[in-house]
Amino acid sequence: MNKLAIKTVVSKHSSRQIKDGLYEQVARIGKAASSPKRLELLELLCQGEMNVEQLAVKAEISVKLASSHLSVLKSSSLVVSRRDGKNIYYSLAAPEVAKFWVELRSLAEERLLDLQAALGSLVAGSGSLAVMDREMLLREAASGEVVVIDVRPETEYAAGHLPFARSIPVAELKKRIAEIPKDKTVVAYCRGPFCLLAGEALNILHEAGHKALRLEDGVAEWQARGLSIQR
Amino acid sequence: MNKLAIKTVVSKHSSRQIKDGLYEQVARIGKAASSPKRLELLELLCQGEMNVEQLAVKAEISVKLASSHLSVLKSSSLVVSRRDGKNIYYSLAAPEVAKFWVELRSLAEERLLDLQAALGSLVAGSGSLAVMDREMLLREAASGEVVVIDVRPETEYAAGHLPFARSIPVAELKKRIAEIPKDKTVVAYCRGPFCLLAGEALNILHEAGHKALRLEDGVAEWQARGLSIQR
DNA sequence: CATACATTCCAGTAAGTATTAGAATGATAT
DNA sequence: ATATCATTCTAATACTTACTGGAATGTATG
Numbered sequence: 001m002n003k004l005a006i007k008t009v010v011s012k013h014s015s016r017q018i019k020d021g022l023y024e025q026v027a028r029i030g031k032a033a034s035s036p037k038r039l040e041l042l043e044l045l046c047q048g049e050m051n052v053e054q055l056a057v058k059a060e061i062s063v064k065l066a067s068s069h070l071s072v073l074k075s076s077s078l079v080v081s082r083r084d085g086k087n088i089y090y091s092l093a094a095p096e097v098a099k100f101w102v103e104l105r106s107l108a109e110e111r112l113l114d115l116q117a118a119l120g121s122l123v124a125g126s127g128s129l130a131v132m133d134r135e136m137l138l139r140e141a142a143s144g145e146v147v148v149i150d151v152r153p154e155t156e157y158a159a160g161h162l163p164f165a166r167s168i169p170v171a172e173l174k175k176r177i178a179e180i181p182k183d184k185t186v187v188a189y190c191r192g193p194f195c196l197l198a199g200e201a202l203n204i205l206h207e208a209g210h211k212a213l214r215l216e217d218g219v220a221e222w223q224a225r226g227l228s229i230q231r
Numbered sequence: 232m233n234k235l236a237i238k239t240v241v242s243k244h245s246s247r248q249i250k251d252g253l254y255e256q257v258a259r260i261g262k263a264a265s266s267p268k269r270l271e272l273l274e275l276l277c278q279g280e281m282n283v284e285q286l287a288v289k290a291e292i293s294v295k296l297a298s299s300h301l302s303v304l305k306s307s308s309l310v311v312s313r314r315d316g317k318n319i320y321y322s323l324a325a326p327e328v329a330k331f332w333v334e335l336r337s338l339a340e341e342r343l344l345d346l347q348a349a350l351g352s353l354v355a356g357s358g359s360l361a362v363m364d365r366e367m368l369l370r371e372a373a374s375g376e377v378v379v380i381d382v383r384p385e386t387e388y389a390a391g392h393l394p395f396a397r398s399i400p401v402a403e404l405k406k407r408i409a410e411i412p413k414d415k416t417v418v419a420y421c422r423g424p425f426c427l428l429a430g431e432a433l434n435i436l437h438e439a440g441h442k443a444l445r446l447e448d449g450v451a452e453w454q455a456r457g458l459s460i461q462r
Numbered sequence: 463c464a465t466a467c468a469t470t471c472c473a474g475t476a477a478g479t480a481t482t483a484g485a486a487t488g489a490t491a492t
Numbered sequence: 493a494t495a496t497c498a499t500t501c502t503a504a505t506a507c508t509t510a511c512t513g514g515a516a517t518g519t520a521t522g
Contacts, residue, residue: 018353023268023270023271025345026270026339027265027266029342032261033260033264035480037254039258051498053499064481065481068480068500071501072479076343077344083488086490087489096342097342100334100335103331104260104261107328107331111327112256119253194254294468295513300510314469314518316519317518319468
């Protein structure tokens, strides 16, 4: 075995190590995205900054478990945390993370038949706005032809919402139903396609005799399409 | 507890189950992307269809292990397989999967300092073409001002390559070096930013006195930017 | 039909992950 | 300071995953 051969072997060896390291790093992001609860937390954080307890309640898990999932998300640099008094607030590390969530979910919707079926049964019945309607919706909302309502909790609305949308959390919708003009079409949206709030809102609106549609987008989807949100 | 209360509880319960199911599905994609070796296989499949052994050799793992990783990728619908005689050939289930790989890697590059450092040390020294140069490269390659060479194995070139690129696998570069005009700038590319072939090619080219640059894109990156490839 | 070959399936081990309970930390309010 | 609250850390459990070796499957070839 001559020097050249040795050199080749060594270099092959180390180049394999380099490669392994690179893929290993990317896999860290994949690992972060490999747990359903972490994905749910990530989607919640797309709605805006929240503390551990808010996240735990909304994802319906224990605070401890939320904390541990959040620390995984943090160690993969998808989220950051900040202390404010007693509470620790988490938020997305960058807008690209929201885009990543939207793209991951889109890929899953497209590739996994099980997911398509589950979503289909969710959407069936409650009229859902087609994707290409975004620009039109924007125009009609601007002109006042349709009323866009954000049915998420008020704090999430405050952190960022669709243009021309007004906040009526689904919990208050029944008693505030009079605020909505009867002669206009209502478009309700929530956190995104996986969120059930808009569906609930549609039920209430239809029961009250309103013409109501759902927009499947949430703020993350809206932004991922390059459209701007308001604060 | 009245009927309404019961109904609310039941519906809350089942809506949680629905949600869990949805996130669970998306997490299947995340799980598929949570192993470094699977990601490497996925990137290889972005170069074109390959059988299990080819994949195993290129990823430097056993055939058995490759097979088991591939079956995970298959069960998450990211890849599909087809039998041709004795061999089973795997390929991406859809072009969107290649785009997903590019986006996942980009997010990792952007968020993870460790990865930036590792990549930086790879690229350092070997001149690398900036991202905005893609359109210009295309024009200069079209006019013949620069020579674009694809240094991947020939079969990958055949499965799809950049416009105006000619195939000179890095293994043959030394003995075919005369084919490259001395008076033109050479741009070498391989499978993408994580691939070491283009780097090796640059060393050989520089040694032979050529002016050579690296394009970090592979065909997956090129396509993800909306540019077309040739067959 | 028998043989060779490519790939997958199965079983087992070692390592890693999700989840829960209990202790510890760090900030605020009295 | 002391008590209190939100959150994290530690330890322990059950569960899942990566990888290895040997057997099994299915296809082509003599």
